Amino acid sequence: MTSRTENLNVVGIDRMATPAEIKERVPMTERAAESVLAGRRALVDILERRDPRLFVIVGPCSIHDPVAGMDYARRLLALSAEVRETLCVVMRVYFEKPRTTTGWKGFINDPRMDDSFRIEEGMERGRRFLKDVAELGLPAATEALDPIAPQYYGDLVSWTAIGARTVESQTHREMASGLSTPVGFKNGTDGSLESAVNGILSASHAHSFLGLNENGVSAIIRTRGNAHGHLVLRGGGGRPNYDTVSITLAEQALTKAKLPCNVVVDCSHANSSKKPELQPLVMRDVVHQVREGNRSIVGLMIESFLEAGNQPIPADLSKLRYGCSVTDACVDWSTTETMLRQAHEVLRGVLPTRRAA
Ligand SMILES: O=C[C@H](O)[C@H](O)COP(=O)(O)O
Numbered sequence: 001m002t003s004r005t006e007n008l009n010v011v012g013i014d015r016m017a018t019p020a021e022i023k024e025r026v027p028m029t030e031r032a033a034e035s036v037l038a039g040r041r042a043l044v045d046i047l048e049r050r051d052p053r054l055f056v057i058v059g060p061c062s063i064h065d066p067v068a069g070m071d072y073a074r075r076l077l078a079l080s081a082e083v084r085e086t087l088c089v090v091m092r093v094y095f096e097k098p099r100t101t102t103g104w105k106g107f108i109n110d111p112r113m114d115d116s117f118r119i120e121e122g123m124e125r126g127r128r129f130l131k132d133v134a135e136l137g138l139p140a141a142t143e144a145l146d147p148i149a150p151q152y153y154g155d156l157v158s159w160t161a162i163g164a165r166t167v168e169s170q171t172h173r174e175m176a177s178g179l180s181t182p183v184g185f186k187n188g189t190d191g192s193l194e195s196a197v198n199g200i201l202s203a204s205h206a207h208s209f210l211g212l213n214e215n216g217v218s219a220i221i222r223t224r225g226n227a228h229g230h231l232v233l234r235g236g237g238g239r240p241n242y243d244t245v246s247i248t249l250a251e252q253a254l255t256k257a258k259l260p261c262n263v264v265v266d267c268s269h270a271n272s273s274k275k276p277e278l279q280p281l282v283m284r285d286v287v288h289q290v291r292e293g294n295r296s297i298v299g300l301m302i303e304s305f306l307e308a309g310n311q312p313i314p315a316d317l318s319k320l321r322y323g324c325s326v327t328d329a330c331v332d333w334s335t336t337e338t339m340l341r342q343a344h345e346v347l348r349g350v351l352p353t354r355r356a357a
Pocket residue numbers: 061097098099100101102103327328
């Protein structure tokens with residue numbers, strides 16, 4: 001009998017390839033695994049103060065064009081080699097976009113950007129992109145939004161964010177407790193730290209929750225807890241929170257919760273009122289705080305692409321501007337080079353002291 005009580009608002013349920021099937025199409029390689037693991041090791045070493053460098057999560061707000069994305073990755077690889085003595089560079093590879101209300105939800109959800117929502121295609125191409133980046137020798141960072149998605153591509157990621165819109169969600173904290181990467185918890189969109197601090201605490205514990213196994217079968221996922229959660233300050237409530245007073249308040253909140261004092265500053269979002277031209281100012285200020293002796297700042301985030309700014313998604317996709325964001329506005333490539341090189345110059349003189357501390 002057709003149920004009169006369920007799926008009333010569901011118009012279709014399509015079969016989707018399982019994590020195992022997608023991994024078979026895009027298998028992990030030795031070289032890719034090496035760079036994923038090297039990235040995770042470096043990040044853990046920074047978080048545990050065995051490595052005095054800062055890490056920088058830098059890249060487009062979202063990947064929409066794998067060709068431009070790989071063009072960016074190759075340039076970033078060369079730049080990361082130049083600054084490696086002071087900065088551990090991780091490419092931002094964001095495929096899942098949380099929206100305030102509606103909008104394009106990222107490459108996995110709608111890879112063709114035409115509302116055809118070919119999620120299986122997006123998942124396979126997204127995994128392939130991550131693998132290509134890893135094979136170049138660059139570690140990747142992403143936001144974990146869909147709780148099932150990490151089964152499909154989490155093995156290719158070195159750093160994960162829980163975003164400002166989901167940091168209070170139990171589902172996301174449970175997922176983070178099982179992720180194999182260090183996880184940055186962003187402060188809420190209202191600027192409050194409490195949800196992020198609670199998120200780090202929650203995810204550090206073991207959880208059992210519903211999920212899917214490799215073969216797409218409903219499963220109870222039992223996790224160990226994630227020991228490498230840390231706070232990401234992205235501003236909020238109409239105010240930035242990267243200044244020395246805000247950083248001190250963040251340190252106090254972490255200490256009160258008996259958590260390690262590890263703070264990452266996102267130069268974008270509410271820390272720069274989403275104005276990309278302000279990101280270099282935020283970065284310079286934060287790097288100077290490190291130069292002045294701050295010990296809790298371990299990393300930075302930058303939204304950067306080949307071209308500055310952003311563009312709406314046109315109905316005729318041939319009109320898309322190459323290398324320009326279709327979500328948040330980014331700094332361009334030459335600004336990115338300047339930002340990283342200037343930070344590198346300042347930090348060169350400082351790291352021996354951090355190492356000694
Ligand atoms: O970083 C990306 C955006 O800030 C986030 O996805 C929210 O976007 P929206 O407010 O344009 O929906």
